[in-house]
Amino acid sequence: MISSQQQKGGELLKRILSLVGARPQFIKEAVVHKVFEREGVNEILVHSGQHYDANMSDVFFEVLGIRQPDYFLNVGSGNHGEMTGKIMIEFEKVVLKEKPDVILVYGDTNTTLAGALVGAKLKIPVAHIEAGIRQEPKDMPEEINRVVTDHVSSYLFCPTKQAVLNLEKEGITKGVYFVGDVMYDLFLMMEPKFSYEVFETLNLFEDDFVLVTLHRDFNVDVPEKLERILNELRAINRVKKVVFPMHPRTRKRVFEFGLVGLLDGLTVIEPVDYLNLMGLLKRCWKVVTDSGGLQKEAYFAGKRAVVVMPDTGWRELVDVGWNVLAREDEIAEKIFQDDETTYPTGLYGNGDAANKIVDILLG
Template sequence: MADQPEIAIVLGTRPEIIKLAPIIRHCRERSIPHTVIHTGQHYSDSLNDVFFAELGLPEPEYELEVGSASHGKQTGEMIVEIEDVLLEAEPATVLVQGDTNSVLAGAIATSKLSIDLGHVESGLRSHDRTMPEERNRVLTDHASDYLFAPTDQSRRALREEGIPDERIHVTGNTVVDAVEQNRTLAAERSSVFDDYDISRGEFCLLTAHRAETVDDEDRFASLLRGAGRVADALAREIVYPIHPRAANAVDEFDLVIPDGVRTIEPQQYLDFLALESEATLVLTDSGGVQEEACILGVPCVTLRENTERPETLAVDANVLVGTEPDAIHEGAVEMIDRTPAWPNPFGDGEAAERIVDAILRDEDRMTVTG
């Protein structure tokens, strides 16, 4: 065991916890030394620490509690804090996942030290450089030693940017691992349908939380009007677990939640997974929810002009509509009767094993040749 590397896993948001949980579990099952560094980018317990307990994970070894701030201040504080931890823990490899400020901060701190950097879910591109997430993921990819691309399309995007082939590993997406590990548990444990009197298979699910969506009064109001039209046209209630950011925007802008759209509290992961599994249609501005809906066989309408998950479009599991009410209505009508016969483009649920194996193989090689 002494010749195995120590892996440090940097995370800070709910999606990162969910998608890195399979890697943490895999390290624990194989007794691979690892350290979890939680930046605290999501600072609300309802969106953060509770997921560790719910997913059966131990508490992180390091909790930085950075919290909310401007992009520059938040990222800068995380770089300083992460560097201090890495100098203390001395891991051989750091893993980050996705495209948040925690990811960029972890990438910058690691790249300044003699530590390998691995980017889980690399190669995703929306080709919209106005998105902070797009800049984060591009910068992180180009700083990384290991680029764990979920699909061949992601690998092609990396090659087109001149990244050497030997640094790219197509592994599948750990979201498949997470969904497969947790969907049965969600069905058994979740009481969300009884708690909110929701009829399985008779509702649509809405998520809208991105800054470019809910921080723009006109855009958010337009999205809500579109959701109301969908509820009316499909004669189905739309259930909206409303993110605190969105709830604050509703109050600040004095927006009206349309008839047919019911807001509920943000849900823990297993409850949200249960809702996704039993919805007839998902409307979302989230990249991760696009993936999960595709994996679960639930038609999806994406409330954005672009997506870094084009695989969902290619298999006809998803449609892009933006936030105009007419387009949302048309997209929902198009997708509601879509037969979920599409193939899962995100892998077979063994991404975590492939990611860890790639790191161990390289460490073994360096031990032999060194």
């Protein structure tokens, strides 16, 4: 029988159960896992299967050196309630079997919420990496997920000082830590390994194209809105080439809404792995995105982003004037506006967030 804690140098190490299910979670877990491994901690990895496209999950296990998960819940896609419920049912079985000391969840997906609720109901401390992020609209699925997760978590690892203040406004001060962003850790760790294969295959020129990613339901699930966005991208494409690795959800909607013709002239490609995406990011001129991860990664790479959202959890990037929010009908205007802004440093810590997280969990 495996004990709930492991012995190392006379000390008891906590047994950690990590739940992941979407691209940002895979790569955050990869960074934290390296520190757990170094400290001799048995971190059990569970993959919910929320995102199951080969280029969006399997490839991360390969290129980031992540071991295969100990458990694969295989829930697939579905409506929010169905997906969250399925993950809870299957994850609870794993938790009851493994009896972890801490459940570690990442970000703001249905997987995050499911893991946090299971931990809270079973009275197992939940640690939330990327706690304290807040944004409008409040009825956005990701916002609901992160708020509920924060309110049932025992360890709240904040990537920014603003996140700490957000939690304080909600009366959450216990167990709150400003550790910096593990995505910045990852960026610095992986930068020497970034791949420029896709960049070269597409015959692109540095600083001469706009990198686009779009997948949020409020952008791609409304036909009129998606049509306006695609027309804005076509306007940009007349001046700067648009390179668009298209999310499966977005591709499905484009075909469903009969908007395929609006893709003519755009460089639309399949989703690319993290290393090639970062290669494209490093070589692009600017970014258009509704991804919480990519708007930050753009900052890490010294690139400015037009964020197609009514608000962003990364308010500090907008407040300092580096990134800019845009409605779906003003993307081209925002991307071409002449604004010389000095690069703001140090917004996301010093690149040692994973070390701080593990130190706190083992403390």
